[in-house]
Every structure is written in C-alpha cells, then in structure tokens.
Amino acid sequence: MEDMINTIDSDLWQAVSASPFNAIDYEYLLATDPSKIREEEMELSLKSPLPEIPQPIDVTNIDLPSSDKHRIRVRTYRPKGGKNLPVLLYFHGGAFIYGTPEQYDFLFFSLVQDLPLLVVSVDYRLAPENPFPAGWKDGCDVLRWLSENADDLGGNRNNIMIGGSSAGATIAASVTHWARDQKNLKIRHQYLLYPPMSHILDSPSMNELKNAPLQTRKAAEWMWKHYLQSYIADPPKYAVPLSENNFKDLPDATIIICELDPLKDEGIRYAEKLKEAGVAVNVLKIKGAVHAFDFFPCPLSDTFYRQQVALFKQIVHKNNEENNSH
Secondary structure, eight states: OHHHHHHSOHHHHHHHHHOGGGGSOHHHHHHHOTHHHHHHHHHHHHHSOOOOOOTTEEEEEEEEEOTTSOEEEEEEEEETTOOSEEEEEEEOOSTTTSOOGGGGHHHHHHHHHHSOOEEEEEEOOOTTTSOTTHHHHHHHHHHHHHHHHGGGGTEEEEEEEEEEETHHHHHHHHHHHHHHHHSSOOOOEEEEESOOOOSSOOSHHHHHTTTOTTOOHHHHHHHHHHHHGGGTTSOOTTSOGGGOSOOTTOOEEEEEEETTOTTHHHHHHHHHHHHHTTOOEEEEEETTOOTTGGGSOSHHHHHHHHHHHHHHHHHHHHHHHHHHHO
C-alpha cells in the first residue's frame, strides 16, 4: 500500500487525505447497510455551502415519464438562451447504490460555460432497493424521451452524446448497446470515465491494485452483488458491458482510465472490444490518479478538466461536421 501511495500524485493524495468523506466507511457499509451511505453523504453535503448557480447558465430539475409508471428526475444545465445545443446525457457514479446529479454541479456549472452544451443528468433508481434493470431502464427511457423532445430544452435531438463516471459509465455503456439495437435511436459518442465493465473481477489490475484508495476489489464485489442480485451468476443482456456479444455499429468512444484504479484494465478491455469491431476509440490514461480523482481539488484535477473541455470541443466539432454532411 505504501508503494502505491508513493506513486499517487502528491497533491491529489493530500486532497484525498483531507476529504471529510473519509469519515464514511464505504467498504463496511457496502457489505452491511449500503443505503446508509446515502444518508451519511447527505449529512456531509449539508455541512458544506451549496455552490451558487453561475449567472450565465440555467439549471432546471424536470420529472420525465418512464415506461413503468414512475417519474424520472433529470437535472439539466445549459447556457442561458441556448438553442439547438449538442446534448450530453449523463449518469452519475456511486457503485449503483449512492450518488446524486447535484454532486456533479461543480463540473457542469463550468462545462456548460466553456462549451455550448445541454447536459441532462439522470437521477436514476439505485440498488439495492432497485437492482438491474431499474437504473438502466431509467436511462433508456430518458434517451428515448430526449430523442423526441430535446429541442424543448434547447438541445438538438439529432446530436446526443452519452456519458457517465464509474457505475454511471457502466449504465451509459449499457444504454448505448440497447440504443444501437433499437435502430431508430442514434447516440453520437460515448464518454466513459473510469468505468466498471465486468462483474467477474479477473483482470490483472483488479488483482494488483485490489486495495487501492477509493476503489477496492471488495467494494467492487459488493457493488455488483447489489446491482445484479439474483442475476449475478448469469447476467442478462445489457447488464454487464463486457459480457455483450456484439460491439459493432456502436458510437465512437472516449474512455478515461486512472493509473492506480483496479478498474483500469476493464476500461482497456472494453476499448479493445470496440476497436476490434471497427469503432474509433480514444483511451486517455491519467498518470498518478486514483479512481474518482477528479472530485478532489488539486492541479491534476484542474489539468484534467481542461483536457475534458478540449475533448468535448473535438467531439462536438466532429459530430457537427457529420450532421452537416448528411
């Protein structure tokens, strides 16, 4: 463990060590009382002042209809007055069990000021109360709704990207496979940050980095157990991205992996599957980074934010060129 800590970017490790969220014993609670993580995160969040919404942007919470009679909350971010904007459909992280769209305010407040973009962040149903397919189904429902109604929010329904971080990236990838199979739903790009892609947990990095800060093998085991539950021995279609059989005709992908994240080899394997199927993939490896590093304020996170802006500018430019050529 000490050798690993010496490899972590020193400013990042200082920020991680100073985080009040260290008071939450995530691994213990994942095993014993996973929903309590939400309570403890909320208590900590309430002790911090809420970031003010920047004047140039609109932030709105909307309830959308679902295919199984409940309402799905989405949190939208866009530059004021923006029309015909590229859409980023986003899924927050949190091991399929915790996390909220609001935890990403810091990112999207900045991103929609630096880019002409409409972000639609999904407050999907969480395990263990709502295991697969609930959260994934919410994602499919929101995508279908956006493909018909994004223009009403200032977006372009023909220019939808999908993204997510950690477990949210898993859901984003699963929704992307489903959308490809629907034939009438087009996703232009998939943007996946440090994604868990397999419940089998057999990669070299999962073994070598099994006790890494912020993501351990034990936590990954519990995450998949709570998400898949009775399906753990034989996951159904769309539950586990690396268990899919067909990677053809999927949208171009950007995959972010972290040097000291046990999940990194799963992201690399997924990229290889896409490349073998003829899909264009950009894999960006962040040196000295641990899982979810970008939540900790430090120069490494600042540099990565600038990289993200540049990446999204490239993706949007490419999508616009493709749109104009059709």
